[in-house]
Amino acid sequence: MRRIGLTLLLLATVALAAPALGTGDDDDSSEIALAPPVDPGPGSVLVARLEVHTINRGSKEYLLAAMDRAESDPEIRALVIIMDTPGGVLEDTRRLVIRMLASETPIITYVGPTGSRAASAGLFLTMAGHVAAMAPGTHTGAAHPVFLGPSQGDDGKEATGKSTQQAMLDKVTEDTVSFIHNIADIRGRNGDWGERAVRESVTVTEDEAIELKVVDLVATSLTDLLAQTEGREVELSDGKRTILRTTGPVIEQTWPLRLRVLYLLTEPSIAYLLLMGGLLGLGIELRNPGLFVPGIVGATCLLLGLFSLSALPVNAVAFLFVLVGAGLVIADLFIPTYGLMTIGGVVALAFGGLFLIEETPEVPVGVSPITVGVVASTALVLGLLIGWLLVRDRDRKVYTGDKGILGARGRMTKPSGGGPDALGRVFVQSERWQAWSAEPIEEGVRVVVRSKDGMILEVAREQAAEG
Numbered sequence: 001m002r003r004i005g006l007t008l009l010l011l012a013t014v015a016l017a018a019p020a021l022g023t024g025d026d027d028d029s030s031e032i033a034l035a036p037p038v039d040p041g042p043g044s045v046l047v048a049r050l051e052v053h054t055i056n057r058g059s060k061e062y063l064l065a066a067m068d069r070a071e072s073d074p075e076i077r078a079l080v081i082i083m084d085t086p087g088g089v090l091e092d093t094r095r096l097v098i099r100m101l102a103s104e105t106p107i108i109t110y111v112g113p114t115g116s117r118a119a120s121a122g123l124f125l126t127m128a129g130h131v132a133a134m135a136p137g138t139h140t141g142a143a144h145p146v147f148l149g150p151s152q153g154d155d156g157k158e159a160t161g162k163s164t165q166q167a168m169l170d171k172v173t174e175d176t177v178s179f180i181h182n183i184a185d186i187r188g189r190n191g192d193w194g195e196r197a198v199r200e201s202v203t204v205t206e207d208e209a210i211e212l213k214v215v216d217l218v219a220t221s222l223t224d225l226l227a228q229t230e231g232r233e234v235e236l237s238d239g240k241r242t243i244l245r246t247t248g249p250v251i252e253q254t255w256p257l258r259l260r261v262l263y264l265l266t267e268p269s270i271a272y273l274l275l276m277g278g279l280l281g282l283g284i285e286l287r288n289p290g291l292f293v294p295g296i297v298g299a300t301c302l303l304l305g306l307f308s309l310s311a312l313p314v315n316a317v318a319f320l321f322v323l324v325g326a327g328l329v330i331a332d333l334f335i336p337t338y339g340l341m342t343i344g345g346v347v348a349l350a351f352g353g354l355f356l357i358e359e360t361p362e363v364p365v366g367v368s369p370i371t372v373g374v375v376a377s378t379a380l381v382l383g384l385l386i387g388w389l390l391v392r393d394r395d396r397k398v399y400t401g402d403k404g405i406l407g408a409r410g411r412m413t414k415p416s417g418g419g420p421d422a423l424g425r426v427f428v429q430s431e432r433w434q435a436w437s438a439e440p441i442e443e444g445v446r447v448v449v450r451s452k453d454g455m456i457l458e459v460a461r462e463q464a465a466e467g
Contacts, residue, residue, distance in 0.1 A: 037233050037241035043077035045226060045246050046070050048253040050081060055088025055096070055121045057311055058263025063096055066253040070105040077245045078106045078229070081129065082222065084113075087120025090145065090172075094179070100128040101186055102237045106244055107131075110225055111138045111206075111215075119143075123197055127183045130234040131244070132215035133225050134206035140214070141203030143180065143194075145172045173198065190214050222250070268357040269371040271308030275322065276349070276375050278302025283330030313358040321352030329379050333386065342383025350376040405429060408449045409462060416441045416459070426459055435459045 048066035053059045063081065070079040100107050109129030111118040114137040118126045123143045126132050134140065176198050184191030190213045196202050209215045219225035226246040235241050255263075264270050281298020285291055309319075328345030335341070353372035408428050416424030418440040426435040426447060435457040441447060447459040 035241075037243050039243045040077055040245060042245050042248050043075045044249045044251050045078050045080060046073075046076050046251050046253055047080045047082065047222070050122075050125075051084045051116075053085055053263070054267070055085060055093050055125075056263065056266045057089070057092060058259050058261075058266055059088070060092040060096055061262065062253070062255060062259045064099060065256075065259075067099055067103055067105070067107070069253065070107075071103065076105060076251070077248065078108055079103075080108045080110060080222070080225070080246075081125065082110050082112055083118045083122055083125060084111070084116035085118060085122040085125075087122055087143075090121060090176070093121040093124050097124050097128045097179075097183060100125070101183070103130075104236055104238070106234050106236070106242065108133065108225065108229060108244075108246075110219065110222070111135060111140055112219070112225075113221070114138065117203075119203070123194070124180065124183060126215065127180070127187060127189050127194065130187070130236075131217070131229055131232065132187075132189070133217045133219045133228075134209055134215050136206060136218060136220060139203045139205050140209060141197040142201045143176070143197045144199065144201040145169060145176055188213075226250075265304060265308045266311050267308075268312060268366050269368045271305055271312060272322075272353050272356060272367045272371060273375065274301045274305030274308060276305075276326070276379075278305050279323075279326040279330070283326070283333065286330070287333045315355050315358050318352045318355040321348045322356060323352075325349035325352060329383055332383055339384045339386075339388075342380065342386075346376050346380045346383065349379060405449055405452055405457070410447055410449065410459070412441050412443050412445050412447055412459075415443045423456070426457060428457065433457045437461075 046066060046069060048063055050059055050063065066079060066081075070076045107129045108131045109118075109126045110133045111122075111126060112133075112135030114135050116135065116138045118134075118138075118140040119142045121143070123140050126134075126140055177195050180194035180198055181191040183189070184194050193202075193204075193212045193214055204212060204214060206215070206218045210218060217225075217228055219228055229244050229246045232244045233241050234244060265274075278298045278301035281294045281296075281301060283298075285295030285298060288294075325345040325348030328341045328348065332339070332341040332345070350372055353367050353375065354369065355366075357366040405428065410426045410428030410433075412424060412435070413427050413432065414425035416422055416435060416437045418437060420436050422440075423434050423436050424441065424443075426433050426449075428449060434455065435447075437447070437459050439461075441459070441461060446462040448462050449457050450460050451458040
């Protein structure tokens, strides 16, 4: 009986354990228990603002500094990036996205406030956040790479018949499609729509973005955003889950002066203005040696302009047009052509400025046509004004030197006896001169200067000279 009882007990144990064991081929029946999310507790929230800024070298360094600060400060629980951007440099965007995907601190991307947009490169940053949000009345998308450089002729074709430029754009587009899919897969967003944004430049509003699973929520303000994300679970790059604590103090990531200057210097229009200011300042200094201030300012602007151009794709031929144009305008100061050289120089400046920066998928913005128009108009007005002044000065009566005193009127202070040997004195142009006259002239009589020989003047009575 004892053996029978042990046997029955063993069979019962096996029967109870069988459902839990399952088979090695049935993956659906084996589930690994997930570790509970980490609750870091209350803390502060760091806010970085990319408002009305393009994504370039300066703004990239600003956001990278914010991410480094968020990870290094143990009291910061999340980083919020508030965006209103038309896009920017694709390579700088890649650097930012890679850093965001590897961040050990939750990142919340927010397209706001109302009326803002996260276009082109801004879409990649929006989708790369652990939590993505948009404000009412905002939109995102239109991420197709831009390549608006001068078209190439038949000489620039590959074997497929496509131009080299178009082939490059196709390659960049395919690479960008893969990039947006990778972001979407990691963050659990709609990669198919992201591909359409790259290929077809489609955009969506905040409600459409929620429906298409491009972003996670709509928030009316930063306060509303932080309230909605409080307690939300997110997964970090190492696979660990954490709970967002976003109701603590808000800290602003300020723009240091160094990064503000760097941001401005990497703007194509600013680079063009600095280059023009430098050339103009040096031209003024060459025309008027010894002024120093135009030379110092011009040299500084020229160096800053060259630094800016070193970070941008410069069209060499357009750069030569700018140099030739500036040279013609400056040469008109030395070789008066009454504005003719200035007109030619302004045309060269305008043409060179429009094509100075090659618009590529990496740098989708060039020099603003408005900036080029302002520079060209200013140079034209100044050149024509200088030409008019030169014409006017050409016909103006000389008031200095030997010729300047001829015809001047004065008053006798010592009578002249008549003839070159009977010298008197005359007061002319606030100075006293020795003077002689063909006939005697009494003291106090008004006279006119007829000639000058060294320091002696020949004068005549004013009435006689007028007669």
